[in-house]
Amino acid sequence: MKRKVTLxxxxxxxxxxxxxVSKSLRDSPEISEDTRLKVxxxxxxxxxxxxxxxxxxxxxxxKTIGIIIPEIVHHFFATVISGIEHVANEKGYNVIVTLSDExxxxxxxxxxxxxxxxxxxxxxxxSKETQYRRDFHHxxxxxxxxxxxxxFDRVTNDILCxxxxxxxxxxxxxxxxxxxxxxxKKIALITTVDYVSVGKLRTDGYxxxxxxxxxxxxxDLILKIExxxxxxxxxxxxxxxxxxxxVFAVNELFAVTAIKGAKKYGINVPEDLAVIGxxxxxxxxxxxxxxxxxxxxxxxxxxxxxxMLIDRLETELQEEEHYKTEVIETHLVIRESTPTL
Amino acid sequence: MKRKVTLxxxxxxxxxxxxxVSKSLRDSPEISEDTRLKVxxxxxxxxxxxxxxxxxxxxxxxKTIGIIIPEIVHHFFATVISGIEHVANEKGYNVIVTLSDExxxxxxxxxxxxxxxxxxxxxxxxSKETQYRRDFHHxxxxxxxxxxxxxFDRVTNDILCxxxxxxxxxxxxxxxxxxxxxxxKKIALITTVDYVSVGKLRTDGYxxxxxxxxxxxxxDLILKIExxxxxxxxxxxxxxxxxxxxVFAVNELFAVTAIKGAKKYGINVPEDLAVIGxxxxxxxxxxxxxxxxxxxxxxxxxxxxxxMLIDRLETELQEEEHYKTEVIETHLVIRESTPTL
DNA sequence: CTACGCAACGAAAACGTTTTCGTGTTGACA
DNA sequence: TGTCAACACGAAAACGTTTTCGTTGCGTAG
Numbered sequence: 001m002k003r004k005v006t007l008x009x010x011x012x013x014x015x016x017x018x019x020x021v022s023k024s025l026r027d028s029p030e031i032s033e034d035t036r037l038k039v040x041x042x043x044x045x046x047x048x049x050x051x052x053x054x055x056x057x058x059x060x061x062x063k064t065i066g067i068i069i070p071e072i073v074h075h076f077f078a079t080v081i082s083g084i085e086h087v088a089n090e091k092g093y094n095v096i097v098t099l100s101d102e103x104x105x106x107x108x109x110x111x112x113x114x115x116x117x118x119x120x121x122x123x124x125x126x127s128k129e130t131q132y133r134r135d136f137h138h139x140x141x142x143x144x145x146x147x148x149x150x151x152f153d154r155v156t157n158d159i160l161c162x163x164x165x166x167x168x169x170x171x172x173x174x175x176x177x178x179x180x181x182x183x184x185k186k187i188a189l190i191t192t193v194d195y196v197s198v199g200k201l202r203t204d205g206y207x208x209x210x211x212x213x214x215x216x217x218x219x220d221l222i223l224k225i226e227x228x229x230x231x232x233x234x235x236x237x238x239x240x241x242x243x244x245x246x247v248f249a250v251n252e253l254f255a256v257t258a259i260k261g262a263k264k265y266g267i268n269v270p271e272d273l274a275v276i277g278x279x280x281x282x283x284x285x286x287x288x289x290x291x292x293x294x295x296x297x298x299x300x301x302x303x304x305x306x307x308m309l310i311d312r313l314e315t316e317l318q319e320e321e322h323y324k325t326e327v328i329e330t331h332l333v334i335r336e337s338t339p340t341l
Numbered sequence: 342m343k344r345k346v347t348l349x350x351x352x353x354x355x356x357x358x359x360x361x362v363s364k365s366l367r368d369s370p371e372i373s374e375d376t377r378l379k380v381x382x383x384x385x386x387x388x389x390x391x392x393x394x395x396x397x398x399x400x401x402x403x404k405t406i407g408i409i410i411p412e413i414v415h416h417f418f419a420t421v422i423s424g425i426e427h428v429a430n431e432k433g434y435n436v437i438v439t440l441s442d443e444x445x446x447x448x449x450x451x452x453x454x455x456x457x458x459x460x461x462x463x464x465x466x467x468s469k470e471t472q473y474r475r476d477f478h479h480x481x482x483x484x485x486x487x488x489x490x491x492x493f494d495r496v497t498n499d500i501l502c503x504x505x506x507x508x509x510x511x512x513x514x515x516x517x518x519x520x521x522x523x524x525x526k527k528i529a530l531i532t533t534v535d536y537v538s539v540g541k542l543r544t545d546g547y548x549x550x551x552x553x554x555x556x557x558x559x560x561d562l563i564l565k566i567e568x569x570x571x572x573x574x575x576x577x578x579x580x581x582x583x584x585x586x587x588v589f590a591v592n593e594l595f596a597v598t599a600i601k602g603a604k605k606y607g608i609n610v611p612e613d614l615a616v617i618g619x620x621x622x623x624x625x626x627x628x629x630x631x632x633x634x635x636x637x638x639x640x641x642x643x644x645x646x647x648x649m650l651i652d653r654l655e656t657e658l659q660e661e662e663h664y665k666t667e668v669i670e671t672h673l674v675i676r677e678s679t680p681t682l
Numbered sequence: 683c684t685a686c687g688c689a690a691c692g693a694a695a696a697c698g699t700t701t702t703c704g705t706g707t708t709g710a711c712a
Numbered sequence: 713t714g715t716c717a718a719c720a721c722g723a724a725a726a727c728g729t730t731t732t733c734g735t736t737g738c739g740t741a742g
Contacts, residue, residue, distance in 0.1 A: 097422070097426070
């Protein structure tokens with residue numbers, strides 16, 4: 001078991017100074033070809049690789065990006081990470097991932113942890129609890145210390161920074177408009193509670209579409225779900241008790257649960273009930289019938305977020321405060337849960 | 342924008358030495374209560390937090406775990422990461438995630454990258470290409486440098502280290518045995534190519550079950566899929582051309598594809614065809630019919646892997662070479678794709 | 683023969699900590 | 713009054729780099 005070799009050891013072994021070794025390895029013209037080659041050969045032999053921690057300390061940058069997301073066992077977030085990781089890797093950055101588990105405290109702890117030197121910048125999506133509390137002091141603090149932050153998907157206007165989002169409102173509007181165009185009248189909405197930013201925006205899109213088409217908003221057809229893990233009963237009740245002909249759900253889970261509920265009561269999808277979901281993940285693709293849904297393209301969101309962060313990192317000394325919000329295009333993925341739209 | 346405050350700055354400001362500041366903050370008895378309180382108050386005011394990079398350099402440990410997995414957009418791997426992250430976090434470790442994308446080269450690059458000081462140890466699952474090539478020099482190298490490695494799921498006997506696995510062979514055997522017990526005779530197998538370690542083991546389990554019950558192995562009923570992204574046609578052909586009454590699939594995707602294929606040809610699941618999959622992920626749960634499957638419990642694998650790694654890290658000076666292989670229990674999750682078993 | 687320039691290298695600071703080992707001051711005791 | 717312990721603090725090394733700024737020694741030009 002040979003421990004990693006350092007400049008100092010090489011220097012001692014070859015009876016030169018540390019500086020000479022360092023310069024030789026970096027091909028400095030200061031060093032004669034003789035010693036340069038000698039040092040390089042020796043370094044190669046002992047598989048010398050510079051210690052990245054030491055470099056981080058010296059350069060005051062770690063070439064590492066910190067990610068904070070609510071959870072990873074969630075296809076959308078996994079795709080975003082994947083997107084981030086790929087461009088980060090290309091640009092020589094590593095990615096360190098932490099999970100808030102939708103908890104404010106964990107979000108703060110993780111953020112503080114990483115802010116103390118471990119990373120050069122953040123990419124994050126807010127936890128539910130943080131959105132509920134509207135307490136963002138940990139984020140402003142980090143930003144004030146000069147560490148760039150890019151927020152994606154679950155963002156807030158209370159923080160000034162770069163952001164990557166989709167137009168949740170518009171996407172929802174367009175999806176519901178499609179249903180209306182296809183002749184559906186009684187369109188139910190299955191959504192989250194309002195403090196979840198994207199849920200609220202999608203709800204607004206639904207309402208806007210109905211209003212635009214002079215369809216009365218029926219509160220009985222709007223189901224706001226608090227506990228996502230126990231949504232089955234509520235959704236089944238909604239479907240059973242109302243003569244609805246279409247459902248717009250703000251996520252995959254609600255959509256598939258609606259389909260399963262319909263099936264339970266002998267309602268056929270898409271013949272008797274059309275269903276459109278949100279997020280093009282595993283469920284939508286492999287459900288039977290497969291689900292027509294609004295595709296978010298997490299990969300692209302991740303790519304973009306990483307791009308923006310790295311850009312800001314590598315052009316450090318520029319005009320601050322010129323924050324951008326990138327809007328990623330969405331598109332309706334047509335599948336089996338809707339009749340021809 | 343105030344940059345992070347350091348010991349040196351505090352020392353200067355209070356006109357004491359750096360050592361005094363450091364000791365005060367660590368409650369050293371060497372320091373008088375007066376100065377200690379003064380320093381602590383000042384540090385709190387300026388929100389001093391020790392720079393973790395500097396600490397890493399000094400202590401020669403980073404409190405960070407490196408993870409290398411084939412891909413993250415894969416429910417099983419996401420759950421494992423989740424499991425790792427949680428126990429790591431509890432023990433004060435961070436987690437840095439890299440993806441090999443099933444590529445040998447990327448696996449090597451990422452490993453080399455992280456091995457140069459960024460992390461204290463590895464948790465990894467082999468890429469397909471690495472398994473195919475059987476080239477593990479990058480891993481032995483890291484281990485020889487004294488950095489602990491824990492492998493999970495896709496492991497190899499060629500490397501001596503801690504491992505966390507399930508008994509793929511036994512789990513497959515038991516699943517198929519259940520089918521046999523229920524009276525099924527023509528049981529097809531949908532599996533991967535043999536160099537994928539877990540695929541091979543599950544295949545062996547299937548064969549063993551058949552042999553044990555004196556059922557002839559019919560090569561026509563065994564489908565080995567190379568390109569997982571284009572499996573639909575092959576699976577449909579298998580189902581269409583053979584009068585089979587059950588399918589054992591080595592992953593979720595093959596299982597759900599089989600179900601969809603059956604449906605296409607008017608074959609009802611589970612009435613006409615029973616299907617058992619492997620991995621209890623999103624697909625199995627939300628497919629229609631939902632899929633009976635072998636649950637792997639990725640969370641627990643992650644927990645265990647992190648446990649083992651941290652144990653080894655924190656009892657550094659112990660007997661080396663006492664490697665363990667933990668076997669996580671599997672269990673058959675009964676759902677709708679099989680008749681009562 | 684002197685002075686100057688250049689080639690080749692080394693010393694040391696710096697990044698931010700922790701910790702060991704002084705060192706100076708005070709008080710008590712003989 | 714002299715000695716010695718205890719107390720409170722500072723200097724410096726160490727972790728592994730990079731880089732700036734010397735410092736040699738030699739050859740050549742004036």
